[in-house]
Amino acid sequence: MPVTHKVTPITTPILEGCNGDVLSVENLHFHYPDGHEALRGVSIKLCEGDKVALVGPNGAGKSTLMLHLNGILNGEGEMSIAGMRIEPNNLPVIRAMVGLVFQSPDDQLFSPTVFEDVAFGPLHMGLPEDEVHARVDEALEMVRMSKFRERLSHHLSVGEKKRIAIATVLSMRPQILVLDEPSAGLDPRARRSLINLLRDLPITMLVSSHDLLMVRELFPRMVIMDEGKIVADGPTAELMEDEALLEAHGLEKP
Amino acid sequence: MHADAFDRFHEAESRLHRLDPRVKVVVTVLFILSNALLPDGAWAAFGLSWIVLLWANHLSSLGVDFSFRRSFIALPFALAAVSAIFSPLGVPLGDWSIGPLTLIPTDYGLIKFGSIILRSWLSVQAAILLVATTRFPDMIHAFEHLRVPAVLTTIVSFLYRYMFVLTDEVMRLLRARQSRSGSVAGLKSGRSVAWRARVTGNMAGQLFLRSYERSDRIYNAMLARGYTGQLRTLHAHVMQSSDWFFTALSIVIILLLQFTGRI
Numbered sequence: 001m002p003v004t005h006k007v008t009p010i011t012t013p014i015l016e017g018c019n020g021d022v023l024s025v026e027n028l029h030f031h032y033p034d035g036h037e038a039l040r041g042v043s044i045k046l047c048e049g050d051k052v053a054l055v056g057p058n059g060a061g062k063s064t065l066m067l068h069l070n071g072i073l074n075g076e077g078e079m080s081i082a083g084m085r086i087e088p089n090n091l092p093v094i095r096a097m098v099g100l101v102f103q104s105p106d107d108q109l110f111s112p113t114v115f116e117d118v119a120f121g122p123l124h125m126g127l128p129e130d131e132v133h134a135r136v137d138e139a140l141e142m143v144r145m146s147k148f149r150e151r152l153s154h155h156l157s158v159g160e161k162k163r164i165a166i167a168t169v170l171s172m173r174p175q176i177l178v179l180d181e182p183s184a185g186l187d188p189r190a191r192r193s194l195i196n197l198l199r200d201l202p203i204t205m206l207v208s209s210h211d212l213l214m215v216r217e218l219f220p221r222m223v224i225m226d227e228g229k230i231v232a233d234g235p236t237a238e239l240m241e242d243e244a245l246l247e248a249h250g251l252e253k254p
Numbered sequence: 255m256h257a258d259a260f261d262r263f264h265e266a267e268s269r270l271h272r273l274d275p276r277v278k279v280v281v282t283v284l285f286i287l288s289n290a291l292l293p294d295g296a297w298a299a300f301g302l303s304w305i306v307l308l309w310a311n312h313l314s315s316l317g318v319d320f321s322f323r324r325s326f327i328a329l330p331f332a333l334a335a336v337s338a339i340f341s342p343l344g345v346p347l348g349d350w351s352i353g354p355l356t357l358i359p360t361d362y363g364l365i366k367f368g369s370i371i372l373r374s375w376l377s378v379q380a381a382i383l384l385v386a387t388t389r390f391p392d393m394i395h396a397f398e399h400l401r402v403p404a405v406l407t408t409i410v411s412f413l414y415r416y417m418f419v420l421t422d423e424v425m426r427l428l429r430a431r432q433s434r435s436g437s438v439a440g441l442k443s444g445r446s447v448a449w450r451a452r453v454t455g456n457m458a459g460q461l462f463l464r465s466y467e468r469s470d471r472i473y474n475a476m477l478a479r480g481y482t483g484q485l486r487t488l489h490a491h492v493m494q495s496s497d498w499f500f501t502a503l504s505i506v507i508i509l510l511l512q513f514t515g516r517i
């Protein structure tokens with residue numbers, strides 16, 4: 001008995017009319033010092049409120065692209081966040097606007113306590129103390145981890161660390177959230193609560209993932225990358241039906 | 255992102271690369287010893303030693319000036335010998351007053367200083383050449399053959415193993431901090447030096463915790479694959495006649511250097 005999944009039809013046109021007011025990348029090229037060409041002319045635009053999934057096989061360049069969005073790496077091409085060009089002299093401002101969350105939460109958290117980690121961004125921005133406290137509370141509330149404020153991040157579970165990692169960038173009130181494989185390595189319950197969390201966050205996000213079930217559930221728009229290029233960009237519901245396309249780029253229809 | 259900033263081995267096909275690592279270690283140590291034993295002001299012997307080094311560089315096919323180009327890294331340490339200039343022995347060459355202090359350089363002091371600089375500079379170059387032409391596991395292997403206590407060789411080989419792990423970890427920590435070091439228009443970002451120092455201190459603590467745990471995991475993985483306390487290498491070390499010849503030739507040259515320095 002074949003199981004047919006119900007796919008919610010997407011009625012609003014998601015690509016037309018977006019001028020890239022939150023994120024705009026034009027023809028981005030990058031090669032690593034060893035000569036490996038990781039990005040070959042990537043262009044992508046995101047608008048206010050877009051929740052976009054970035055999928056593709058390992059080594060497709062997803063993480064490399066993400067590291068460009070706050071200037072950790074700098075390749076050749078035009079990039080801007082909320083109208084501001086990503087260039088060396090405005091990187092501090094860009095970094096406050098782009099909430100980049102690394103795949104491994106251990107790479108993200110570097111302070112002894114949860115509070116200090118979440119407070120780092122706002123403190124570095126030079127905000128007054130009560131504002132910092134307010135933002136930490138708000139960010140922890142958003143990821144539903146308020147009780148963990150004084151805990152040592154070192155002792156948390158992967159799922160908890162992941163939420164804290166997201167809170168550490170939410171406290172900067174970024175324009176866009178950039179998450180690298182947020183559901184990797186989570187048990188089903190932690191994954192479910194992460195999905196609910198991402199659904200509820202009212203913020204533009206670009207999320208790379210191999211978890212196509214989550215992609216179908218959460219993201220109306222999907223971008224497929226392979227070998228450093230964007231090979232498809234469109235409504236998730238449509239692209240998911242194109243099994244030949246998915247297979248050609250190392251993906252499986254969920 | 256991986257750090258290989260510490261690996262000084264330079265792949266090449268050459269006489270020096272093929273030489274048994276034991277020979278290279280022994281000859282390097284003898285050469286350094288020879289430099290240390292040359293009397294002050296034995297300029298001819300120092301010059302000859304340098305020519306010998308150039309010849310060794312040539313044999314390594316890494317370029318005649320290979321070790322020279324990399325040797326300046328050790329120079330700041332050699333400057334510790336600067337006090338030798340003001341040795342009370344010998345003829346004063348004038349006096350420099352710095353505030354209440356009067357320093358009197360002497361000719362003997364200058365010769366001593368120059369000799370110390372030359373000795374360390376030549377020795378550092380020999381060591382640079384050794385690590386550039388010998389794979390690290392081979393070098394450890396050579397130390398083991400030369401009866402260096404196993405505790406020492408194990409410590410060194412682990413140090414080498416974890417150095418890379420540690421720098422990778424540092425790079426990830428720095429990247430995470432960099433990612434969230436934002437600023438907003440109109441506010442001064444970065445706070446005070448004391449605050450930044452505290453964050454850095456915390457990061458050092460995190461680094462310790464993580465490397466400690468990671469080293470545990472790596473060690474377990476090594477045990478799981480049969481690690482018994484020795485780094486293995488595929489290069490079987492058997493002394494060839496050419497190795498013996500090179501050793502003999504090197505010893506003769508070093509004796510000649512000593513002779514030149516003492517006539």
